[in-house]
Amino acid sequence: MLKSxxxxxxxxxxxxxxxxxxxxxxxxxxxxxxxxxxxxxAPLIGPGRWVGIDNYWRLATExxxxxxxxxxxxxxxxxxxxSTLLALFVALGVNRLKGWTQSVxxxxxxxxxxxxxxxxFRIWDWMFDHDFGIAxxxxxxxxxxxxxxxxxxVPLFMPMVALVTIWWLMGFNVLLFIAGLRNISxxxxxxARLDGATRWAQFKRIxxxxxxxxxxxxLTIQLILQFKIFDQVYLFTQGGYRVDTTMVMVQxxxxxxxxxxxxxxxxxxxxxxxxxIAVMSVLQxxxxxxxxxx
Amino acid sequence: xxxxxxxxxxxxxxxxxxxRLRRIDLIGALVTLATLLGAVVWAFPLYWGLVTxxxxxxxxxxxxxxLWPRDFTFENYANVLTQTKxxxxxxxxxxxxxxxxxxxxAMAASAGYAISQLQFPGRRxxxxxxxxxxMVPIPALIVNHxxxxxxxxxxxxxxxxxxxxLIAPVTVIIYKxxxxxMPKDFREAAKMDGANEFQLLFRIYLxxxxxxxxxxxxxxxxxxWNLFLWPFLAxxxxxxxxxxxxxxxxxxxxxxxxGRDLAVAMLAALPVAVVYLLFQRRVTQAIMLSAGxxx
Numbered sequence: 001m002l003k004s005x006x007x008x009x010x011x012x013x014x015x016x017x018x019x020x021x022x023x024x025x026x027x028x029x030x031x032x033x034x035x036x037x038x039x040x041x042a043p044l045i046g047p048g049r050w051v052g053i054d055n056y057w058r059l060a061t062e063x064x065x066x067x068x069x070x071x072x073x074x075x076x077x078x079x080x081x082x083s084t085l086l087a088l089f090v091a092l093g094v095n096r097l098k099g100w101t102q103s104v105x106x107x108x109x110x111x112x113x114x115x116x117x118x119x120x121f122r123i124w125d126w127m128f129d130h131d132f133g134i135a136x137x138x139x140x141x142x143x144x145x146x147x148x149x150x151x152x153x154v155p156l157f158m159p160m161v162a163l164v165t166i167w168w169l170m171g172f173n174v175l176l177f178i179a180g181l182r183n184i185s186x187x188x189x190x191x192a193r194l195d196g197a198t199r200w201a202q203f204k205r206i207x208x209x210x211x212x213x214x215x216x217x218x219l220t221i222q223l224i225l226q227f228k229i230f231d232q233v234y235l236f237t238q239g240g241y242r243v244d245t246t247m248v249m250v251q252x253x254x255x256x257x258x259x260x261x262x263x264x265x266x267x268x269x270x271x272x273x274x275x276x277i278a279v280m281s282v283l284q285x286x287x288x289x290x291x292x293x294x
Numbered sequence: 295x296x297x298x299x300x301x302x303x304x305x306x307x308x309x310x311x312x313x314r315l316r317r318i319d320l321i322g323a324l325v326t327l328a329t330l331l332g333a334v335v336w337a338f339p340l341y342w343g344l345v346t347x348x349x350x351x352x353x354x355x356x357x358x359x360x361l362w363p364r365d366f367t368f369e370n371y372a373n374v375l376t377q378t379k380x381x382x383x384x385x386x387x388x389x390x391x392x393x394x395x396x397x398x399x400a401m402a403a404s405a406g407y408a409i410s411q412l413q414f415p416g417r418r419x420x421x422x423x424x425x426x427x428x429m430v431p432i433p434a435l436i437v438n439h440x441x442x443x444x445x446x447x448x449x450x451x452x453x454x455x456x457x458x459x460l461i462a463p464v465t466v467i468i469y470k471x472x473x474x475x476m477p478k479d480f481r482e483a484a485k486m487d488g489a490n491e492f493q494l495l496f497r498i499y500l501x502x503x504x505x506x507x508x509x510x511x512x513x514x515x516x517x518x519w520n521l522f523l524w525p526f527l528a529x530x531x532x533x534x535x536x537x538x539x540x541x542x543x544x545x546x547x548x549x550x551x552x553g554r555d556l557a558v559a560m561l562a563a564l565p566v567a568v569v570y571l572l573f574q575r576r577v578t579q580a581i582m583l584s585a586g587x588x589x
Binding site: 007008009011012013015016018019020022023025026027029030031034044090092093096097103105109111112114116117118119122123127131137167175176179199217224227228230235238257258263266270271278280281282285288 | 325328332333415437442574
């Protein structure tokens with residue numbers, strides 16, 4: 001008995017070892033170091049002096065970080081909610097289709113999701129190209145006959161990046177909604193139809209209450225995901241002009257650490273991002289637990 | 295059936311019932327039409343990008359909407375293949391994504407098995423840590439990952455690209471859930487026959503969950519192939535770039551040439567698009583699993 005216990009411990013140690021080592025070295029250690037670094041004035045590589053909360057004070061008082069925080073929130077609002085609601089409508093439509101039509105239509109909505117972000121950038125950069133972009137045929141009439149570089153027009157930048165992001169990632173939400181809709185038994189709808197319920201009543205009384213938890217799940221996943229925005233904003237502002245006005249949080253970290261060599265300040269911004277997302281994740285977890293208990 | 299409908303609809307006259315039926319069908323048809331239209335709109339940018347790569351540059355910059363190339367050509371692809379390092383970037387992407395996939399799946403399956411099936415001190419602690427790390431944003435760690443990689447001397451190396459991608463708590467969670475559901479009888483029977491834990495994992499638990507492994511491997515591979523931020527930071531020389539970052543460098547190096555820029559982008563997307571189209575069901579399953587919905 002004792003021998004089998006020892007064998008079990010041995011097996012567990014061997015099986016857990018790779019995970020524990022990788023986890024400790026690449027996750028726990030950098031996280032602790034990040035907090036430590038955020039209280040120093042160190043450059044990206046090399047030692048620094050302890051400066052207390054100076055970096056955090058700088059984040060709060062200088063202009064750029066609040067701008068980056070606000071831009072991030074603005075982007076999250078522009079992308080997360082619309083892509084959730086749009087995905088619900090698309091899923092309701094796709095769910096009505098049958099057989100191969102459904103597969104093809106679903107693939108059309110989902111395919112962008114598996115593309116690398118740089119490919120998405122190339123496609124949309126071409127669509128909206130100032131001189132030869134096909135979208136200019138729609139834009140020019142709205143802009144008094146003039147072509148417009150939408151990604152170089154500051155008020156349009158975030159909405160446009162959000163639009164591209166919705167196109168890119170909505171397929172994920174659609175999949176989750178379709179799974180949710182398939183879980184609703186058709187018998188409920190049949191019973192409702194026999195009772196003469198209208199289509200709207202069926203949606204309001206059956207579909208919506210049953211799909212609501214999926215909606216919450218999708219929305220929170222989107223909120224957390226979009227908070228980490230960097231790639232699209234970086235790519236669409238390539239060239240470096242007026243980056244400040246459209247800067248987002250991860251981009252601020254990138255700028256401070258990798259372009260201005262301020263490791264300490266970048267780490268403090270990382271800690272803020274870390275805490276914000278951790279809080280949102282805890283809220284998501286609680287919401288899901290409430291749902292599971294019901 | 296007919297009887298039930300008649301009873302339910304009794305207060306309605308035959309005419310109004312017919313009208314209501316027709317109206318409902320009209321709404322249904324409109325919804326279907328809107329969905330099909332939406333799918334066309336959604337697919338269009340990808341189509342437009344793809345079809346542009348088969349046009350000669352002179353045709354690309356002509357005004358008007360040419361939905362199919364007048365002069366169908368592969369010259370853009372030929373240019374890309376001869377003028378850029380895309381072959382090398384492909385190889386880098388293949389090596390790094392392959393390594394990430396193999397290590398993550400092997401590590402997660404072992405850890406998932408240990409936590410699910412074995413009793414050992416610290417088991418609950420590790421499980422709590424894994425659940426907690428679910429909520430950590432990896433982009434917040436870029437600064438310290440870079441510092442760490444420079445301490446290892448791994449900046450601008452392929453192993454430096456791979457290492458930070460190995461944190462995959464979700465994969466462990468999914469494996470644990472699947473191993474939890476395995477009937478206990480298998481385990482006891484195999485133990486009676488003298489099998490040890492490693493044989494149990496590799497001969498029974500993994501083979502009986504090949505579907506999950508395939509799904510997780512595919513989604514891990516796609517994610518690694520598509521990753522932008524970390525390879526972008528970790529690599530400074532053109533020779534070590536992966537495809538997703540490399541294609542943004544073509545533009546910088548050669549100036550604007552629409553056909554070639556799009557052709558290189560399409561080549562970067564090709565492997566993931568093919569993997570998705572071949573394994574649609576598995577990709578879908580993996581996405582459900584990672585979102586916490588059973589697939």
